[in-house]
Amino acid sequence: MKIAVCDDDKVAREHIVSLVKEQIKDAEIMTFATGEEMLKAQNNFDISFLDVEMREISGMDVANHIRQKEQGNTKSIIIFVTGYEKYMNQAFDVSAFHYLLKPIDEEKFRNVFGRALNELYAAEERTKRYILVRNSGTQQKVYIKDIYYIESANKKVIIHTRTGILDSYGKMDEWEQMTGSGFYRCHRCYLVNMEQIVSYNADTIKVVNGDKLILAQKKYNDFIRQYMKYAKDGGIVNV
Incomplete structure (x- = not known):
């Protein structure tokens, strides 16, 4: 499983990574300080944690790029983690799985991430039916x-x-x-x-x-x- 964490705040990136590792030990996690870095990586991630307000390329721009790249009905999971409520409506436009506000409520993060993992596993099973x-x-x-x-x-x-x-x-x-x-x-x-x-x-x-x-x-x-x-x-x- 490939997971991306994109946030211009190093402390926030490390916090998210530590919470992810609590629930899944063997994930391949890549971290990015800017949206531009993440797009240059040209990786297909199963789950992307995105901050919204970042220099040059915003998390919303990254999410739009992800959706444009995806083929057919295969959709990765996008979770926004940001300090701003005002972008919540835009998150629906890119079919975001969830919108978490900073400072991160760790219990809520665990719940949302757990549901995201369940959705991934269920989607994998659906492809076999x-x-x-x-x-x-x-x-x-x-x-x-x-x-x-x-x-x-x-x-x-x-x-x-x-x-x-x-x-x-x-x-x-x-x-x-x-x-x-x-x-x-x-x-x-x-x-x-x-x-x-x-x-x-x-x-x-x-x-x-x-x-x-x-x-x-x-x-x-x-x-x-x-x-x-x-x-x-x-x-x-x-x-």
Whole structure:
């Protein structure tokens, strides 16, 4: 596991490193005194602890750069550790995992870092999950993370994935059970992978590939509840 600590205050950097080492002994930890140093390292970190106000390149700029570099739905964890509350709203724009204020509350840090580790482990497990799809007379392995959504049309089930479209059969209720809690039945004809959602409104859900799915009016409130629960439980959120 690779962890970055970027802060122009040496004492703060050392404090964060010591707290990290309390919970995970074998992590590869790199420290940086400026945002520029961290970007020059060109490393892909699993978790980044970022101060916000630093010389030249701010922690928010570093976070934006990290997000722009990331491919598909693979998202590292960003935790801001700063003395300023005023940047909290901007942290949501880069899908920050948490926003910790200085001076660091050590108990809160341990709790947040522990949850971040749990999310990483859960994300790793999600990448291994797959279903078997009968397509053109053969069984094909399809990884859950690669499915955008599943559609029922003309007595067929159409699986829209990152690698293409597959035709299969079965009832949507059965597909709902197979895919599990990371999917939501937003309409009788659509089952969406919540990991792939990029935006939504009262009647439409848009997924990563640009397709727009119908969100049944009567399901809107339930969708919001389920999506918030999914996010709280550590699901990948792109909205």
